[in-house]
Amino acid sequence: MSNQFIYLSILVATLGTYFCRAFGVFSAKNIKADSQIFNWIKCVSIAVISAVIARIILFPVGVLSETDTTVRIISTIILLAVYFSFKKNVILALITSAICFVLLNHYL
Incomplete structure (x- = not known):
């Protein structure tokens, strides 16, 4: 793998990350904290965190699996x-x- 590919990958990942963050900042002005979309986003984020914690507890990798x-x-x-x-x-x-x-x- 060449250095150019690594730098290009980092650049693309950075642009994607900052695009999503900028989109969130601009769209957050139009979302009310008690709206249905905000509640849905909150529920999805809690579900993802719960799934990750359950995976760590039930199917650990590395030292924790011992x-x-x-x-x-x-x-x-x-x-x-x-x-x-x-x-x-x-x-x-x-x-x-x-x-x-x-x-x-x-x-x-």
Whole structure:
């Protein structure tokens, strides 16, 4: 692969990214925050994030695949329980879940 092809690929990817961002900035002026399209975009983005998280938990790759599935699921349940029990505190839920993951992974 030549250097010219790499530079051309980077240029095309950059132009595509900035075009989409510019289009978003200009079209956002016409979209109301409580409109149907805005709610649809929000739902799609939440669905994509949920799918990625589920894939990481159920079908991990790399070092995470060496851990037991039950440890990952228990850690996720603990994360959700702490998150909703402590007024949606993300930091506390993440730290608690990470500690539980390490302890469960070490002792089970």
